[in-house]
Amino acid sequence: MRAHQRPELLAPAGSIEALKLAIDCGADAVYCGGKSFGLRYNAANFCVDELKSAAEYVHSRKRLIYLTVNALIHESDLSSLRAYLGAVKDTGVDAFIVSDLGAAKLAGEIAPEIDLHVSTQASVANSLSAQTWYEAGARRIVAARELDLRELTELRKNLPEDMQLEVFVHGAQCMAISGRCIISNYLADRDANKGQCAHSCRWSYELVEKKRPNESIPVIEDDGYTTIFSPYDLNMIEHIDDLCNAGIDSLKIEGRTKGVNYITTVISAYRAVLDGADPRDYVEQLRAQTFRPQGTGFYYGSPRQNYGY
Numbered sequence: 360m361r362a363h364q365r366p367e368l369l370a371p372a373g374s375i376e377a378l379k380l381a382i383d384c385g386a387d388a389v390y391c392g393g394k395s396f397g398l399r400y401n402a403a404n405f406c407v408d409e410l411k412s413a414a415e416y417v418h419s420r421k422r423l424i425y426l427t428v429n430a431l432i433h434e435s436d437l438s439s440l441r442a443y444l445g446a447v448k449d450t451g452v453d454a455f456i457v458s459d460l461g462a463a464k465l466a467g468e469i470a471p472e473i474d475l476h477v478s479t480q481a482s483v484a485n486s487l488s489a490q491t492w493y494e495a496g497a498r499r500i501v502a503a504r505e506l507d508l509r510e511l512t513e514l515r516k517n518l519p520e521d522m523q524l525e526v527f528v529h530g531a532q533c534m535a536i537s538g539r540c541i542i543s544n545y546l547a548d549r550d551a552n553k554g555q556c557a558h559s560c561r562w563s564y565e566l567v568e569k570k571r572p573n574e575s576i577p578v579i580e581d582d583g584y585t586t587i588f589s590p591y592d593l594n595m596i597e598h599i600d601d602l603c604n605a606g607i608d609s610l611k612i613e614g615r616t617k618g619v620n621y622i623t624t625v626i627s628a629y630r631a632v633l634d635g636a637d638p639r640d641y642v643e644q645l646r647a648q649t650f651r652p653q654g655t656g657f658y659y660g661s662p663r664q665n666y667g668y
Contacts, residue, residue, distance in 0.1 A: 366610050368633055370626050373615035377622050378413050384623050385630030388423035395443050396430045407446050414451030429458040429478035444469045467496045474498055486517035499523040508601055508658045515606040523608035528595040529625055530613025532656060591654035596645055597638045621648050
């Protein structure tokens with residue numbers, strides 16, 4: 360196994376303002392979406408000219424920029440995807456984040472000089488899967504969110520030497536396996552796997568028994584309703600050393616639809632801790648960035664479910 364290195368701090372950039380703030384607050388790299396094939400439809404996102412400007416700004420500060428192309432690709436999308444990749448290949452982005460093997464193949468044909476990163480949407484949870492992606496040209500895996508710290512450590516040991524491992528460390532979590540949810544499709548006719556999630560898991564629900572249609576039954580005692588699908592937000596600020604010791608290459612912050620206060624607060628905190636600050640100094644201000652409770656996801660066992668918000 361290679362020698363331990365300090366991981367990259369990877370920040371979300373839902374707009375050019377957020378991108379600049381993230382870089383100025385200490386992010387080593389940013390990830391953003393274009394106008395097509397990303398998974399954050401409600402973010403501002405970037406047109407081709409904006410991507411060029413963003414890449415110039417990031418590179419002038421010797422940082423990196425990654426473009427999400429990780430939506431579910433249907434047969435009818437292939438011609439549009441080919442045109443889109445052709446349009447963005449000269450913008451200066453350093454990597455495409457993909458979840459579909461077909462998208463990876465097209466990206467390799469159209470823009471072989473741009474790195475391929477595999478989205479968490481691909482649910483890579485073992486080294487054989489990672490090796491398959493490696494043979495398809497990928498050089499970074501964003502691990503399935505369902506892996507614990509022990510599994511990630513073993514996965515890192517068994518990856519090709521020049522393949523990187525990225526994990527989420529902060530932000531909202533999805534109740535579905537690696538984000539592949541269809542609740543939004545069913546309840547709101549908005550495809551989460553095409554970037555249009557309605558966040559149906561955050562809605563308030565009551566239980567109704569079929570033979571008693573006029574009687575609502577609270578699932579738990581909590582003001583008469585519960586968001587039973589909604590997990591805790593993720594916050595690993597106090598456990599960065601564990602991730603570093605596991606050999607993780609990149610620590611990813613979720614939040615391409617979040618405001619600038621979130622970006623500056625969260626990125627600054629993680630930058631400070633990576634540079635040696637005491638994480639306990641940042642716990643309260645990170646908790647203040649969300650109204651949902653926070654936890655450590657799957658890293659140390661089963662994640663907690665949020666029953667109140």
